[in-house]
Amino acid sequence: MAIPLGDINFSGILLDGQAMAVALQQFVLQGSQRSRLEIADLDIISRTDPPPAAYHTVAEAIEGGTRLFDALAYFALPAAARPQPEYEALDGDDADPTMQEISSAVFFCYFWFLIRGSMPPHEQEEGMQGVPRFLARVMTLTKPQEGYVQDIASFDLRLIRHDWVRHIDLQQLDDPAKNRFALGIAGYRLAAPFAYMAIRDTASAEARTSALAVRAFLRRGLMWEVFSGLRSPRFLEVVKNFNCNLENLMMECFSDEDRDGLVARGALFALPTEHPEFAEYKTWTDATFAEFNDSIFGANPLNLPGLAPQ
Numbered sequence: 001m002a003i004p005l006g007d008i009n010f011s012g013i014l015l016d017g018q019a020m021a022v023a024l025q026q027f028v029l030q031g032s033q034r035s036r037l038e039i040a041d042l043d044i045i046s047r048t049d050p051p052p053a054a055y056h057t058v059a060e061a062i063e064g065g066t067r068l069f070d071a072l073a074y075f076a077l078p079a080a081a082r083p084q085p086e087y088e089a090l091d092g093d094d095a096d097p098t099m100q101e102i103s104s105a106v107f108f109c110y111f112w113f114l115i116r117g118s119m120p121p122h123e124q125e126e127g128m129q130g131v132p133r134f135l136a137r138v139m140t141l142t143k144p145q146e147g148y149v150q151d152i153a154s155f156d157l158r159l160i161r162h163d164w165v166r167h168i169d170l171q172q173l174d175d176p177a178k179n180r181f182a183l184g185i186a187g188y189r190l191a192a193p194f195a196y197m198a199i200r201d202t203a204s205a206e207a208r209t210s211a212l213a214v215r216a217f218l219r220r221g222l223m224w225e226v227f228s229g230l231r232s233p234r235f236l237e238v239v240k241n242f243n244c245n246l247e248n249l250m251m252e253c254f255s256d257e258d259r260d261g262l263v264a265r266g267a268l269f270a271l272p273t274e275h276p277e278f279a280e281y282k283t284w285t286d287a288t289f290a291e292f293n294d295s296i297f298g299a300n301p302l303n304l305p306g307l308a309p310q
Contacts, residue, residue, distance in 0.1 A: 036159060039081065042070045043154035045088040047096075052085055061085075065096050068106070069153035073160075097151040105151035108141050111177070113165055117186030117228035119157040120145040134180045163230055170297055185296065187228035190246040190272070191218060193262055199253045207252040210284040214249070217289040224294040235292060245281035247272035 046052060046064040055061040061071035064085060074082055112120050115132055123146055135141045149157055170178055184192055194214040225232035250272040262268045
């Protein structure tokens with residue numbers, strides 16, 4: 001028999017988890033950004049007074065004095081949200097960068113990102129690393145690194161994502177740059193010695209298996225999953241802490257003399273140390289690395305998605 005409840009007002013609120021997720025997704029995404037570019041960070045300027053009401057192309061914005069990455073971010077915004085260009089005169093003998101200077105600056109930052117795993121800073125910072133020798137000696141890009149950033153952005157480039165680098169076709173670069181990238185990118189320094197160093201006889205069987213698996217993986221070429229600037233979450237899930245495990249593997253596979261020699265030759269920045277909390281390397285086999293095949297020198301169409309607001 002049904003019990004007639006009547007019109008009862010419950011004060012409790014029932015929230016559906018899926019509906020809440022849809023409502024809160026963007027808040028979570030925004031909150032997860034360690035740093036992000038804001039519209040107020042953009043410097044959309046014009047050298048003419050009065051300035052235009054809006055820019056219609058990136059080239060037009062650059063000709064007006066706006067820096068390249070500011071212009072890219074400007075056009076990533078909906079038209080209604082784009083800030084109006086503001087008049088800003090050049091000071092004294094200052095001049096806006098030429099297209100050649102802009103191209104050099106973009107290449108400088110692109111190369112830096114691939115070699116170091118992050119963009120160079122926008123301002124001089126204490127303890128900054130020097131300009132990579134290839135940029136200074138081969139490409140003759142010798143001014144302070146922050147100068148190149150300032151040629152293409154009014155803001156710190158570390159505020160935005162740089163997965164656009166994955167879509168640049170390295171095969172079309174001039175040979176000196178292409179050959180330099182083939183020598184290694186950020187994330188591979190600790191792994192590289194396993195490609196050519198002999199494994200000492202005293203290494204355990206599991207360490208030898210792991211070292212040979214790393215060697216075989218390296219000989220397949222450079223992979224985006226390993227690149228520290230955009231390292232794949234799946235790679236971290238499978239391999240765990242790559243660098244700490246590699247240091248442990250070096251301690252087992254290379255003699256003290258071998259490790260000293262790697263540092264003396266500049267193959268390593270510092271001597272490897274033991275990390276007892278990381279022992280995953282003992283389980284590495286060829287199968288561990290088999291799924292990571294996103295080759296950096298593979299065919300990547302130039303398909304820039306634009307710099308969406310972070």
